[in-house]
Amino acid sequence: MKIKEVKLHFIEMELINAFSTSYGTVKNRELILVEVKDEAGLVGWGEVVAFSTPWYTEETIQTCFHMLEDFLIPALLGEEIKHPNDVAVVFSGVKRNNMAKAALECAVWDLYAKQKRVTLSTLLGGTRKTVEAGVVVGISDLSSMINSIEQHVKEGYKRFKIKIKPGIDYELIKGIRKHFPTLPLMADANSAYTLQDIDGLKRLDEYNLMMIEQPLGSDDIVDHAYLQRELKTPICLDESIVSYEDARKAIELGSCRVINVKISRVGGLSEAKRIHDLCEQKGVQLWVGGMLESGISRAHNIALASLPHFTIPGDISASARYWNQDVIIPEVMVDKGDIMVPTRSGIGYEVNETYIQQIEKQVKQYTL
Ligand SMILES: O=C(O)CCC(=O)c1ccccc1C(=O)O
Ligand SMILES: [Mg+2]
Incomplete structure (x- = not known):
């Protein structure tokens, strides 16, 4: 196939609740939805999930736009693509900039699955009909965090992640454990500690965190x-x-026993699948991470999480966890802690183009 046209839809959606990590707070979420079209007019969708500022990785929405417009889209347009794995080869002249690459690569995966009339899950080698949903609670005061965990327990989520940072860790986890002694609980520090904090980190061992x-x-x-x-x-x-x-190197060094795989962070689905296969071979556990994303990227995450070795519930929550309205139909729903892997071809959800037109700030179109 050849990609004949690419469209970038710049959108901004407000999170239902501001989300705080050790780096800072996100409330308005800028995203770029990426639409690719083949010669027959069939389309595939991807999404730039970089943030507006470079707090999580070095990329931002603007750096991704620059990479896409000036390098990646010109490289892809008109190239003969036999399989989505080829996209990484087409991009090999551009170093890193993984989130920009992943957005376009994921759109090609969706399109390719639609051409073959199979689900993205099947195309990737997925075996699950449902994936387990986990949820993340941002840093806040103890009682608000307990309330939101309580709520998410009722909604059926199967794994609970809280954000921590130096000074907001031991007492917080102690308080949460008092209310939920056996909850499948884990904590995410987003790089906020150094080895100087080792004594404090060792004390967290007493709370039986999953990781x-x-x-x-x-x-x-x-x-x-x-x-x-x-x-x-x-x-x-x-x-x-x-x-x-x-x-491979982290596993060899013993730097971790678990890996959070984000399609965007590793530059696309092909690389994410390679990491899945490596972890399966090495007996390292893994799960699919999240990026406060729209339903398009969420759909890609669900397809990835249907692979057999994703044995831990990921940061894959319902659309309604973050959005009043999502950009896909139907929205992602969690039922007793599970999300159905869609059965329609490609990402398996319909993209709500009418809604996207309402919220988009700008559209840019690139043709062969
Ligand atoms: O629910 C989600 O989408 C994931 C929430 C989350 O933990 C996160 C959100 C934004 C940036 C980084 C992270 C992270 O996994 O570290
Ligand atoms: Mg994280």
Whole structure:
């Protein structure tokens, strides 16, 4: 196939509740929805999930726009693509910028699945009919966090993640554990600690957390290996793993026992699948991470999470967890803690173009 046209839809959606991490707070979520079209007029969808500022990775919505417009879209338009795995090869002249690449690559996966009239899940080798839903609660005061966990327990979620940072950790987890002694609970630090905090991190071992996510530097796998040897709690890496090679090295060094896979962070579905296969082979657990994204990226996450070795519920929540209205039909629903893997072809959800037209700030179109 050849991609004949690419459209970038710039949107901004307000989160139902502001979301706070160790880095800061997100309330208005800027996103770029990416639409690719083949010669027959069939379309596929992807999404740029970088943030407006470079707090999570170095990329932003604007750097992704620059990469897409000036390098990635010109490289892709008109190229012969036999399989979505080829897209990474077409992009190989551009270093990193994984979120920009992933958005376009995911759109090609959706399109390719639609051409073949199969679900994206099937195309990737997915085996599950449902995926387990986990939910994330941002940093707030203890009683608000307990209330929102309570709510999410009622909604059926199967794994609960809280955000922590230095000074808002031990007492917070102690308070949550008092209310929910057996809850499948984990904590995400988003790189807020250093090895100097090791004594405090070791004290968290008493709370039986499923794992602690990304305690140390975003680009570190050496200090994490040291920390993992000192902790009973498994370490899960997020920011530190931006490629298959990173995953291989982290596993070899013993830097983590779990990996959070985000399609965007690793540059696309092909790389995410390679990491899945590696972890399966090495006996390392993994789950699918989230980016406060719209239903389009959420749909890609669901397809990925249907692969057999995604054994831990991911950060894949219902559309209604974050949005008053999502951009897909139907919206993502959680039923008794499970999300159905859609059975229609491609990402399996209809994109609500009428709604996108209402909320988009700008559209840019690129043709061959
Ligand atoms: O529910 C979600 O979409 C994931 C929430 C989350 O933890 C997160 C959200 C934004 C940026 C980074 C992270 C993270 O996993 O570290
Ligand atoms: Mg994380």
